[in-house]
Amino acid sequence: MEAIKLAGLEPKAVMGYFEALCAIPHGSGNTKAISDYLVAFAKEQGISYVQDSLNNVLLFQEGTAGYEDHPPVVLQGHMDMVCQKDADCPIDMQTEGLDVTHDGEWVFAKGTTLGGDDGIAVAFAMALLADKTIPHPPLEVIVTVDEETGMFGAADIDLSGLRGRTLINLDSDDEGVFTVSCAGGARAHLTLPVERRAIYGPCVRLVVEGLRGGHSGVEIDKNRANANKVMGLLLERIQKTMPISLTQLAGGDKDNVIPNRCQCTLVTLGMHPEKINDIAQELQEEIRREYDEPNASIHGDNVDALGGNGLSTEDTARVIALLNSTPNGVQSWSQDIKGLPQTSLNLGVLKLEEGLHLDFSVRSSVNQEKRELLDRLQELAKFHGAQCEESGDYPAWEYRKESNLREVMVNTYRQMFGKEPKVQAIHAGLECGLLSEKLPGLDCVSIGPEMQDIHTSRERLNIASTERTWKFLLEVLKNL
Numbered sequence: 001m002e003a004i005k006l007a008g009l010e011p012k013a014v015m016g017y018f019e020a021l022c023a024i025p026h027g028s029g030n031t032k033a034i035s036d037y038l039v040a041f042a043k044e045q046g047i048s049y050v051q052d053s054l055n056n057v058l059l060f061q062e063g064t065a066g067y068e069d070h071p072p073v074v075l076q077g078h079m080d081m082v083c084q085k086d087a088d089c090p091i092d093m094q095t096e097g098l099d100v101t102h103d104g105e106w107v108f109a110k111g112t113t114l115g116g117d118d119g120i121a122v123a124f125a126m127a128l129l130a131d132k133t134i135p136h137p138p139l140e141v142i143v144t145v146d147e148e149t150g151m152f153g154a155a156d157i158d159l160s161g162l163r164g165r166t167l168i169n170l171d172s173d174d175e176g177v178f179t180v181s182c183a184g185g186a187r188a189h190l191t192l193p194v195e196r197r198a199i200y201g202p203c204v205r206l207v208v209e210g211l212r213g214g215h216s217g218v219e220i221d222k223n224r225a226n227a228n229k230v231m232g233l234l235l236e237r238i239q240k241t242m243p244i245s246l247t248q249l250a251g252g253d254k255d256n257v258i259p260n261r262c263q264c265t266l267v268t269l270g271m272h273p274e275k276i277n278d279i280a281q282e283l284q285e286e287i288r289r290e291y292d293e294p295n296a297s298i299h300g301d302n303v304d305a306l307g308g309n310g311l312s313t314e315d316t317a318r319v320i321a322l323l324n325s326t327p328n329g330v331q332s333w334s335q336d337i338k339g340l341p342q343t344s345l346n347l348g349v350l351k352l353e354e355g356l357h358l359d360f361s362v363r364s365s366v367n368q369e370k371r372e373l374l375d376r377l378q379e380l381a382k383f384h385g386a387q388c389e390e391s392g393d394y395p396a397w398e399y400r401k402e403s404n405l406r407e408v409m410v411n412t413y414r415q416m417f418g419k420e421p422k423v424q425a426i427h428a429g430l431e432c433g434l435l436s437e438k439l440p441g442l443d444c445v446s447i448g449p450e451m452q453d454i455h456t457s458r459e460r461l462n463i464a465s466t467e468r469t470w471k472f473l474l475e476v477l478k479n480l
Helices: 012-022 032-045 116-130 152-156 227-241 274-290 313-325 367-383 404-417 432-438 463-478
Strands: 048-051 057-061 073-078 100-102 106-109 139-144 166-169 177-182 184-193 196-209 244-251 262-268 297-311 329-333 341-352 355-364 387-394 422-426 443-446 460-462
Touching (some): 012 116, 012 463, 032 116, 073 116, 116 460, 116 463, 152 387, 166 404, 166 432, 184 367, 196 227, 227 244, 227 262, 227 274, 227 313, 244 313, 297 313, 313 355, 341 367, 355 367, 367 387
Parallel strands (some): 073 139, 177 422
Antiparallel strands (some): 048 057, 184 387, 196 262, 244 262, 329 341
């Protein structure tokens, strides 16, 4: 597969397939086209495949000469991506491909997420399967759907036809780091009923923007402000100085992404709104000072309207109270691994429609703490007259003390690079936990090339790291 926009980059086949994947819209829940592309690839290459009703794809290839009788190796990644874009980006990510490019050091997409998480895994697998000269054991490739929205593909995939119990997951983003354990997680959706009525008075639009955002697992401990929670603070301070009515409120669109922008419109009742910008500026300076948010921008702008279809002051107060009483961020730290979050949650989506909707991503490496945090949200919802629904529960991936795969990979890394890799657990969800339940005795390690700012429009994939990781993967396969 020859690249066009990524022409000249190594490894050529990997970059070619990655560029082809980027041309196909493949956000979570929109995976039919990319799944069919993988099936067409399998047919073209003469590879056995299974495509299920969810669009998960399994690919099978025999071992090369001398490896025919080796135990099968499973390679795994997911085909869906998080779709985020800049406010002024014209691309419709539901129907259009990405505008992928590079600067000689990094591959990125103009104005959108890149989908290196986890398109690069799929590109690795395709390049490997297409090259008949690469020595390897029998390969079983799992490409799942909807990892980013709840690991639904991995949860429901049928793996009864797989023989392999050695699995290399390619959904990590830090070269030279071998992940061997991860947090479990769940989702919580809170709904607060409210009533709307005609409200009259000066209208003000409030905007919190310019925040860093990021992945709600691996970046939840990076001291990044959550735009939805910042908006809650702003509204609380304004409410203390004047009566207000909310008409619009929206921030974030993925529960597993730290929101970098939130916007609302309110009506000031019988008061002049001049104080609002002073309050906003004061909070802006606090956020810049207390978080790693040098570009935080919080401001209020007058709207050319007098009133709207808004909430009563009582319902407005209930909305603000619920928003500010919910926890967010790291809740506890691992006692075994220094600096590793143990339990956290992220308020990723905030919407005021017929009711107030709050979507949380909850993570923990301790199942009991995850349950306690979900129970806490249930109690908060009940206290405020809201409902809390849970979904997408998935297990933690537990550390395996004896691992032949880990030993082979560590030794291979030493031989190739003359240094020790980092072996770690992470506070993010990988499908390895679900796959381990389906494949008893599974020996699993997760690796990947260096990527930065995943789940944001600043996402980028390091070119040199991709080539090194590719060569490392091939060497590991030779040694298995």
